[in-house]
Amino acid sequence: MTHTYQITGMTCGGCLAKVQKLLTAIPDIQKADISLAEGTADITMLKHIPTTDLQKALADYPKYQLSETHNHTVAMALNDDTEQKTWIQTYKPILLIGAYLLSIAFIAGKSSDGFSIQTTMRVFMGGFFLVFSFFKLLDVQGFADSYAMYDLIAKRIKAWGYVYVFIELSLGILYATNILPKLTNGITLIVMSISLIGVVQSVLNKRQIRCACLGSVFNLPMSTLTIIEDALMIGMSLLILLL
Template identity: 45%
Template structure:
């Protein structure tokens, strides 16, 4: 008997979660084939005998103290996978923004004057360096989450693995003030494409995890992400128009 079954899952947040569940299910004596995906969060299996939701949950229970479980069909609603969209949820982004503004203020204080172009250069450099850092902490997890909404990563999965290094390169280029015209043009293009994917995800009204800070923070996709990407596009364009 080779029976296909699909089980919606709760608790997945990154590629590591997918790997853990896949390995655990492959150890089940009645499961012949396993495919676990992050988006949608589900396990597709082929079994020698039909398994119930309770069977699956009992088998998955040892993983991370029961963090992962099947959404039972008898449940009225699945537990929310992402936090509510409020100021507390986006606290990491707010703190990061405050740090970047503090760096700009310190630079202006040291120079004895404020220059808009210089402020934008430092902000964008710090932005890309910080965001790439969090993404690189779990590169595979970021790539999996990013592929759920980014237009390029959907078509070319490898782009999700390359993107953090693009951000890192742009951040270093901004801080070193290397080829500002080229760097700003590349930034405008890369962030505009990213913005299109974010807009599509937000307008779809689906609950999607934002990968802007990698998998370290569990942030929901929202208008905050649109503002974040849109701001970078506008700043890159403004930098292109300002005298160097």
Template identity: 40%
Template sequence: MKHTYSIQGMTCQNCKAAVEKHLSAVEGVTQVKVNLAAGEAEISMQQHIPTQRLQAALPSKYSLSEKEQQDVFAATAASATTTEDANKKSKFQQLKPLFIILFYITTASVGLHYQSADWEAMMLDFMGLFYIVFSFFKMLDLKGFPTSFSMYDPLAQRVPLYGKVYPFIETALGLMFLLRFQIEVALVITLIVLGITTVGVTKTLLDKKAIRCACLGTALKLPMTEATFIENAIMLVMAVLMLIY
């Protein structure tokens, strides 16, 4: 079932991310969608959760009150199909920037070495460009990124400082790959940091929680989907291959 609540006290994207994080952590909640402009939160839950319990999960600066209730099982099969198709289209549109960025990174990496067919150099440049581009978007909102990142990364949840320095870690790794500096060290660090993040991404997908992906910071509103898992998996596979061969 779904319930829509009015949320008072949200003033920025950081507030939105915080409300999503705290409400998603409530036992029984399967999905949280926050509309900052409307001051609303649509919460999907396995069974009815008292409003007082949801309010208690939020910091004191936010005030929550129930607005309306909708039983998702009351929808007809036809309307459910239409909604699903619309969601898929919307998800593709939201992920479009990610696909474009990955396309450009891949094209640049292959284009630089296609004559020599040096696959090792291609992978190194892909990983380097991947980190540089993705860290750039994170740098655009260094204050808001840690909150969004901690919603699914296990280490960032336990060590807030990790979320704050993560964009700089990515920048350093990108430069190490592009400059061919201490490549083995960079590969090991890649396995560690992306391995931790992938664990969190996998858990989020399995729990079917609707949260934003912070892979491109907070500047672009990307949903957490299988695409996030795939992009991390590609980097992890490349790192393993480079270390083995």
């Protein structure tokens, strides 16, 4: 598991090296990736280590102060929540949304002339973006905060999280109305591919952070299901472009 902490007092590369050495000397800590510019430390540990133990490791150098961040608080909430729920209970909102969207998409794909896979995919993708953007719009700031924890662009430019909400909404409308299909699928392919990279990195690093796909309404942890979700949208947009 990887948790993010705030560290103040670091002013140079020497400070970074000192803090990194002190933290990695703690048993069960695998690595500590420290950002001097952001004043943060992503600490990967074999098991949960209390914040007080991390602070004790820096006690001989009082100018270095370690504290929990919003990311860490969310991670602990996710741990507590998921430990009490089964996999089905945890991801029930996404599974239900997916089932409803698939049902509507297959119904829309049927016609007197047969079955249209293109229409099915277009309706599913339109519904996907409209529904998921709806949940993000309920708390745009909450989504932007969560998205900035793992997305490649949002990490550096937090405003991207706010923009992304309206990109999803626009894509949903474009798919639903079937306007500019090639441009719509091209944008989907690019945007979802960038998002997928951040998701894969977080899952591989076993970071306990909230998945921002449904905004801040549901406390869903990042997992391989998020990878499947993004990869599915990428695959369908690519397939529609090739058909």
